[in-house]
Amino acid sequence: MVDKEQDRGEGSSKTGTPMEGVFHSHLDERVRPYIDLIDSLRLIGVGEDISLPSIAVIGDQSSGKSSVLEALSGVALPRGSGIVTRCPLQLKLRKNKSEVQWQAVLSYKEESIKLEDPSQVEIYVCKAQNELAGDGVGICDDLITLEIKSTSVCDLTLIDLPGIARVPVKGQPDDIGEQIKNLIRRFIEKRETINLVVVPCNVDIATTEALKMAQEVDPDGKRTLAILTKPDLVDKGTEKTILKIVRNQVVPLSKGYIIVKCRGQKQIEDKISLEQAIQEERDFFKKHNFFSCLLQEEKATVNCLATKLTQDLVDHIKKSLPLLSEEIKRQLRSSREELNLYHKASPPLESQNLKAFFIGILIKFNDKINHMASGVAGDEGNLFVQLHSEFKKWKEHLVNTKSPFHGVVQAVVKDYDLKYRGRELPGFSDYNVFETEVQKLVIQLKQPAIDRLRVIREIIQNQFLEVSRACFPIYPYLQSFAMNKIEDIQSKQETKVEQRIMEQFEMEQLVYSQDDIYFKTLNEILSSSEGASEDRCPGLESRNKYPEMLKAYYEIVVQRLADQVPMLIRYFMLKESAHLLCSEMLGLIEGADIADVLREDSDISRRCAITEARIERLTIAQKKLSSFV
Structure with a gap:
């Protein structure tokens, strides 16, 4: 059930800070050490040697991926028609308990840029994508990392991947769809990855390419969580079908489903803030004739999604730690043998x-x-x-x-x-x-x-x-x-x-x-x-x-x-x-000439x-x- 203290605090606070208390804070002490552990392993470069637990966000084009990530991070990300995410974007969210309310660092290749205002994020992410993937509509495997420290986010790390394209548009290679799928597979096939699949409510879930890809690499659905977006666009008469999907009765997934309503294009044009959009989302579900019950079941709102993602990630990390430990031992043995071979030779x-x-x-x-x-x-x-x-x-x-x-x-x-x-x-x-x-x-x-x-x-x-x-x-x-x-x-x-x-x-x-x-x-x-x-x-x-x-x-x-x-x-x-x-x-x-024959590799x-x-x-x-x- 939703925490009462948190329920009262949504949308405002005594200090007047928007969104403070929006996301659960009672998990902080239990989850932060595990997320910090994995982040520290990434920081020292262990990700080059072994796969680390992570959450990969996938979805068909225009499925609402960017809107979900905006709601979780509190910042506007590149959005629009066609391929918007052109490079894998690692989004590291850290709840900041210091007096600094918001700060961020964007890094890719050798670049590292400190950002002081959330409005800068979209501009610099677009710039980074253009530098890595070129101007236009191509994609690139290089990772962009955006670390956000804020008083109004949850502790979470996600990797946003390009939306799945079905038909190439002008300027795209004919095999752009297959390129994107190959890039996505490299992330989602790893057993250490939780696959977060974004599916709009107004499409047939059985035809969703993203869910099909997740099922291919995770047929039992043990590490797949689905998010249903755009509930306001559901055709009348199909609400009960959506309820069945959310309740895991159509395409069963061990981690289940969460339904959310993020900012739409009109809200953006009306300059509705992310904070206000979260409050309007809750009001939408409270008043909905069919979906209001999902609030009590904790299967609706970005708030519930954030809490579930954080808990799922931490649980996944805990389960993965023994395997990570064994893999590190194996790699250490192998590396020491390799170094010993160089020295002996x-x-x-x-x-x-x-x-x-x-x-x-x-x-x-x-x-x-x-x-x-x-x-x-x-x-x-x-x-x-x-x-x-x-x-x-x-x-x-x-x-x-x-x-x-x-x-x-x-x-x-x-x-x-x-x-x-x-x-x-x-x-x-x-x-x-x-x-x-x-x-x-x-x-x-x-x-x-x-x-x-x-x-x-x-x-x-x-x-x-x-x-x-x-x-x-x-x-x-x-x-x-x-x-x-x-x-x-x-x-x-x-x-x-x-x-x-x-x-x-x-x-x-x-x-x-x-x-x-x-x-x-x-x-x-x-x-x-x-x-x-x-x-x-x-x-x-x-x-x-x-x-x-x-x-x-x-x-x-x-x-x-x-x-x-x-x-x-x-x-x-x-x-x-x-x-x-x-x-x-x-x-x-x-x-x-023995000395010449035995000259070592430069x-x-x-x-x-x-x-x-x-x-x-x-x-x-x-x-x-x-x-x-």
Whole structure:
């Protein structure tokens, strides 16, 4: 229920300060520490490393987003038709208990502007958007931050995002709608974000693009709160539908709905102040035949919205803190390992120790490559897991070709006399006809084998390249040398394997198998189909046995190719490639200027500084969180 003290104080105060007491103040002591915590983490830059809890405001164009934010912040923001919000605007509202009634700071990129009057906000926000997104109607990902300290606002941080455009207007790119949606998704898909969806009462909520987007990233509605605006524009007869929506009976959301009535264009033209508009909003709901009940249910007015948003944000922060703490610990470990890697990889200062150090890092690289090529379990063991998967796909492809082959054989047997019979008597057959069918079907397997080679080459090459990046993180020459050799060797080996595979398929045109292997396979097939086994198959010349006979031969072909192709690829692309690469790397020891080869990346100092700065801010963040978690 609405706090009685607050209810009496709305719209005026003994001191005459407008809006004083408009927003709940009994939450201050409980919520301020949590909001200040997140703001302090943003201030030190932790937002670059991890996602922080926030409220993202989204809505279709002209949904009333700007009016809602104006009512919460007490300042006029850019408004109008088309795209008004062209950059993400982070709105930080802080209730000020000092004698200073209002002050604000607008910041973006390297700019920081102190504002002393609320009337300056709209002008400077427009200027910032024009500098970041250019004059016109384009959008930009860069964040603008507006921090307002006032005696008449609640403690809250929101991020206003561009309104969703359906049709581009003059000067806008054709894909402006998709650009805006991509920008919005980057904010609302994060689990740390509360999605505040603004929907006008006079549209069908089911067709609202903003709500659809929120449902895509939050299907259970656990972190989505909807605001219904423009209740004065509701068509007569639809008021009960609006009540059902607000009461969560149409599109259920865990956080529910709030309905508000903000300043309209006429009120702005009549110069109705935000303070007066809030009082008129309350009067509107009090007198409304259908919506007055929502006041008692605390589901109406900007006042209720502010209180709910503040409480929801704080609750969200509390739930997120353990996850934030774990993520900070993980990032700290990772950053320290990265910095340690830079330090370990640095060469010794004494020139006499350079060669031993150089040999050491080359041997370490070669050991990793050899372990990878030999399938030794460890950090690189995942390569063989990938290879086995690809070889299995090759075998499955071969197995899947059996049925089509058998179908062709059956058709040939059935139509032999009609298509192939010469001067021979019925029952006699030409072996060449069936041999030709085998050759035609087997040759169709050649391209899939080459395709599998290409896939495996990419897997092996990427793994080798990853080892070079890991072993030579700060040595651009060594990394470049290794990468060039990897690509060159893999390319040559691929050509060699492709030639071997082509030769294998040329040999398969011979249609050959050892008699005992052939009869063993044939008897197994006959045994499974007839329930009997024989050492020799009687009546080989009988045409009705041809399907089983050719089926037996194709089984041999499948098994031969299932093993031979992977063996060729594994030997030449992995084992021999690894040997050639290791030889090339060791060849650097003779004749190379070691000091030049080990010259560090000129960017290494900057990367070290970035990593150290990240460790510093994450350490500070960890300390700040320790008193909350």
